[in-house]
Amino acid sequence: MKAFKISNTTELWQKETSLPAVVSFSQSLDNILGTNGFQLGSITELLGLPGSGKTQLCLQLCASVQIPKLLGGLNAEALYIDTNTNFTITRFREILSASLLRCQTILGEPLQMTEDEALSKLHYVNAFGLEKFCAFMYRLPKFIEAHPNIKLIAIDSIAYPFKDGISTKQRTGLLFRQMAELQRIAVQYQVAVVLSNEMSTRVGLSGGAVVGSLGDAWAHRCNVRLLLSTPQVTQDPTERLALLLKSNVAPSTVARFKITEEGIRDAE
Amino acid sequence: MQKLKAQNFHNLSESVIRTLAQNRIVTLLDFLQEDVSKLTLLTKLSLQDVLTIRNEIFTRYSAPLINGTALLTKVYQSRYRISSGIDSLDSITNGGFPVRHITEICGLADSGKTQMCFQLAVNVAKDDNGTVLYVDTKGDFSAVRVQKMLEAQGYSHKDMASIMYRIRVVHIWTMEDMVELFKGIKNKSLEIKNLALVIVDSLPCLMFQHLGDDNKMGLSFLNILVNYSRFIANEFNVAIIYINIQTRWIDNDISDLEDDAESTSAFKEPAYIEKKNRCLGKYWESVPVLVIQLEKLDYSSKENETCTQLKASVITSNITQSNNSQCILNLSIMGVT
Numbered sequence: 001m002k003a004f005k006i007s008n009t010t011e012l013w014q015k016e017t018s019l020p021a022v023v024s025f026s027q028s029l030d031n032i033l034g035t036n037g038f039q040l041g042s043i044t045e046l047l048g049l050p051g052s053g054k055t056q057l058c059l060q061l062c063a064s065v066q067i068p069k070l071l072g073g074l075n076a077e078a079l080y081i082d083t084n085t086n087f088t089i090t091r092f093r094e095i096l097s098a099s100l101l102r103c104q105t106i107l108g109e110p111l112q113m114t115e116d117e118a119l120s121k122l123h124y125v126n127a128f129g130l131e132k133f134c135a136f137m138y139r140l141p142k143f144i145e146a147h148p149n150i151k152l153i154a155i156d157s158i159a160y161p162f163k164d165g166i167s168t169k170q171r172t173g174l175l176f177r178q179m180a181e182l183q184r185i186a187v188q189y190q191v192a193v194v195l196s197n198e199m200s201t202r203v204g205l206s207g208g209a210v211v212g213s214l215g216d217a218w219a220h221r222c223n224v225r226l227l228l229s230t231p232q233v234t235q236d237p238t239e240r241l242a243l244l245l246k247s248n249v250a251p252s253t254v255a256r257f258k259i260t261e262e263g264i265r266d267a268e
Numbered sequence: 269m270q271k272l273k274a275q276n277f278h279n280l281s282e283s284v285i286r287t288l289a290q291n292r293i294v295t296l297l298d299f300l301q302e303d304v305s306k307l308t309l310l311t312k313l314s315l316q317d318v319l320t321i322r323n324e325i326f327t328r329y330s331a332p333l334i335n336g337t338a339l340l341t342k343v344y345q346s347r348y349r350i351s352s353g354i355d356s357l358d359s360i361t362n363g364g365f366p367v368r369h370i371t372e373i374c375g376l377a378d379s380g381k382t383q384m385c386f387q388l389a390v391n392v393a394k395d396d397n398g399t400v401l402y403v404d405t406k407g408d409f410s411a412v413r414v415q416k417m418l419e420a421q422g423y424s425h426k427d428m429a430s431i432m433y434r435i436r437v438v439h440i441w442t443m444e445d446m447v448e449l450f451k452g453i454k455n456k457s458l459e460i461k462n463l464a465l466v467i468v469d470s471l472p473c474l475m476f477q478h479l480g481d482d483n484k485m486g487l488s489f490l491n492i493l494v495n496y497s498r499f500i501a502n503e504f505n506v507a508i509i510y511i512n513i514q515t516r517w518i519d520n521d522i523s524d525l526e527d528d529a530e531s532t533s534a535f536k537e538p539a540y541i542e543k544k545n546r547c548l549g550k551y552w553e554s555v556p557v558l559v560i561q562l563e564k565l566d567y568s569s570k571e572n573e574t575c576t577q578l579k580a581s582v583i584t585s586n587i588t589q590s591n592n593s594q595c596i597l598n599l600s601i602m603g604v605t
Contacts, residue, residue, distance in 0.1 A: 004438050004440075004445075004448075004449055004452065004458065005438065005439070006401070006436045006437070006438045006458075006460070007436070007437055007438075008432065008433045008434070008435065008436050008437070009411045009414055009415075009432035009433070009435040009436075009437060010411075010429060010432045010433055012409070012411035012437055013411035013412060013414075013415055013432065015411075016410070016411050016412050017412060035412070041407060042407055042408075043407065167480065169479050169480040170479070170480030171480070172476050172479045172480065173476060173477060173478060173479035173480035173481060174480070176473060176476040176477045176479070177477040179406075179473075180405075180406075180441040180442065180473070180474075180477060181441070183406060183407040183441065184439070184441045186407060187407050187439055202518065203518070203540065204518040204540025204542065205516065205518060205542065215515065216376065216377060216513075216514070216515035216516055217472065217476060217513060217515055217547065219376075219377035219378070220376075220377040220470070220472070220473075220513045221406060221473065223406065223407060223408050225378070245378060246377060246378040248382050248383070248386075248408050248409075248410045248413055249410050249412060249413045249416075251576065251600075251601075252576075
């Protein structure tokens, strides 16, 4: 018979509070999440229209995961699963060096790391198309086992591989199987998972017609859902809003942040 | 079906059982179905003895007969409701969640189901000295949140620790594991002392993994799970709460299809009917004896910003007198009250 690990809440509390979360470099954004950043062990879904900053936030988090332990960071690696070819390495390099530079200024001494070393801490996968994506998801448990220092998995975007060539029922089945596996990895190895998702239109819905894609059952699956949007009236075109749609720790509130050349920062 | 064993029947010796096994009579059922005269030949027992064994099997393994009085005393002697610790919720459910039965809490995503579960786990663990088993299928259990709820309610560190100690969490990722877990509890190979409440958050996360399969594996797992749940609920006097989700379906109102194409229909607001649908299908629909639906109400006034209102309504129930009773709950830092 299989042995089940039944832990009491005190043990879990110690586990949950022993490691820091992945910060976004925007304090107001970290604060509304209630966990001072993107919690390890849970799946966060980023929703938003094109241009609302989903990919930028993913890139920033991939850089933030490298913050040295001295500054309360994780000093870890990131895995970026790119399904819609939105990733650009030059932009990531920009954000990464800005983030590391900031750490240097706070520390007051140069980091013991070259840019090449820092860049090598990003594992990039181009999983374009449903077959490639599923094949990689199948290999993921082994990959994480072989790279225990990965503390962040970003999938940009989760909806893209499922756009065509699969029936709705099969899609839900497959997605829930993959998410169960992903969540198991997240909890077991204490990894933060960030997914980006697109918006879709459902005509006639009482709560507003524009909702996240993949349906109501999917909305139930992620632990945290964050809706990003561009404010309509604003002086600053780089400013963005984040609304916490769903969370198991924090009430629903709004944060302001902006996307600068250096990455995600607080809006003044 | 169970195998024939020598120690259960004094007339059957090991050698006789071996002879029977050679003639493909292995289980109790094989024994009952075999011709009696053939059995006497094989076992070299008298006809009378074979008939005694048959009767013994019948009395021992058939469903037991209990009369009404005995049943009522049994129910009165053990508790039959677990208080949810929330007064308004207790009043619409006639005193809490039914022990020895399956309850369902359903709602749309972000309607407060998980928060409700945390609160129930805390309330049962603090009042009853009972242990709560929290089956987490989507990594949603947050010990930090539970600790914050207890802190906001003003518990001392010592109480907090003992309450948190009595909430046991197990992560389950597949339907196979879920069935295994319940089997373990049923067989008492997995012992949890003072078990009072089992919360499964949530079942669709496991069941949806089997969507799109042609082999109906999911349904057969669900059936086994329901049977184990009922057995566990009865045997250990616990209440079992399953979390189910709802999805929304939109029907286009087609009443004006018969109108002329050029008539006023072009100016009419299109009519859509939004339906909420409990997941998990027809079979599950009638399994829980009590179904509570949660809805999040939009908070209208600014002063309520720290607190969200939830509407809980009983939608089907075999155990309360009135259906469709509702109450309003508040969700805040302190939890659900």
